[in-house]
Amino acid sequence: MSDDLEAPNCAALRRMCRVATNAALATIATGHKQVEDGWPVTSMVVPGTDIDGSPILLISDLADHTRHIAADNRVSMLFGPSANGTSATIETDTARLSVFGRAVRNDDAALRACYLRSHPDAAQYADFADFGFYRVDVDAIYWVGGFGKQRRLPGSQFIEADCHxxxxxxxxxxxxxxxxxxxxxxxxxxxxxxxxxxxxxxxxxxxxxxxxxxxxxxxxxxxxxxxxxxxxxxxxxxxxxxxxxxxxxx
The missing domain is CATH 3.20.180.10 (PNP-oxidase-like)
Structure with a gap:
């Protein structure tokens, strides 16, 4: 399967992240109670998206995935088709976007505000001592739009530069x-x-x-x-x- 010439552009791919109500997060197990270190572990998260397209997480230190990130911050996230997209969206019933990157703790006020604009209810627990915001610095993405349709890009091309x-x-x-x-x-x-x-x-x-x-x-x-x-x-x-x-x- 090769990159499809009709694959969506970067803005359309970033849109899959922006409209997502949830995403799967994969981390590398460290000190997990059920599997050995290095085992891939997935969980469901509620992502936000920064102005430039970088995923944002608000996660608790008590969660397994946060402890894994503290030891090895390499993560993958899987975004699927949104149920609330408009006619302008590129998602289909089978389209999915994998984002590979490193989750880095980030206490910047603008990042926090960006996440809470998308998820205002999260303000109820965002200031709890065990919660923190993380920005995923994207290394690469992989989009699959169905049989024979795919696109692979480096993070430097997926993330829009100079948005500060x-x-x-x-x-x-x-x-x-x-x-x-x-x-x-x-x-x-x-x-x-x-x-x-x-x-x-x-x-x-x-x-x-x-x-x-x-x-x-x-x-x-x-x-x-x-x-x-x-x-x-x-x-x-x-x-x-x-x-x-x-x-x-x-």
Whole structure:
């Protein structure tokens, strides 16, 4: 089986991580009560995704996988098709993405905020003494989209580089759009999704590949709208949002 020319681009592959509600995490056993050291052990985790596409974990020191990571931080994560994807997603019933990397403890406030934006309920235990945030520094990825469809990439190609300015400017972008351009957001929803544009949408978060919008309407779940190309800083964010609005204005 060879790399398929129709395999999705990196933004679409990162999207599989961004919309995932869970993932399988594989670690290397150390001091496990049931298997010898070096045995591969899998568990289920609730992942987040950093602005550049790097997976984020919030895990407890009491868990086997965290003790394994402390001894050997090499991990693999398996992401499958999402049940809440939109028509823009590339997932099929059999598509899956394996991410290989090293899980590194990271107490940066921006990383914490990024995870909690996706999983606000986790704030109830994120400050417990035994919990910590980990960023997975990606070494490689492997995507399989069905028979005869695959793609292998190094982490340096999968992860979008030079996104730190977007991390620093994230909150200012959100505040500016919601305060001054809520009307533009509703028109972007109208033009780039099948959702009701009059549901009172506000920008919840933004990353290199797109944005998540939330609504005051409790019957409308958060939605994701992807950008036509990756962005890296507030200036590029403004440029791409203006273009999306101009497309609506015709």
């Amino acid at each position: 300015p977007l991390v620093l400017g994230h909150d200012d972008i959100i505040g500016h759009m919601n305060t001054d351009h809520a009307n533009a957001i509703s028109h972007i929803v109208s033009n780039h999704s099948d959702y009701d544009p009059d549901a009172g949408w506000l920008m919840h978060s933004i990353d290199c590949d797109g944005m998540v919008l939330s609504s005051h309407d409790t019957d409308s779940p958060p939605i994701r709208i992807d950008f036509p190309k990756p962005i890296h800083n507030p200036g590029e964010a403004r440029e791409i949002l203006v273009k999306m609005c101009k497309k609506w204005r015709g």
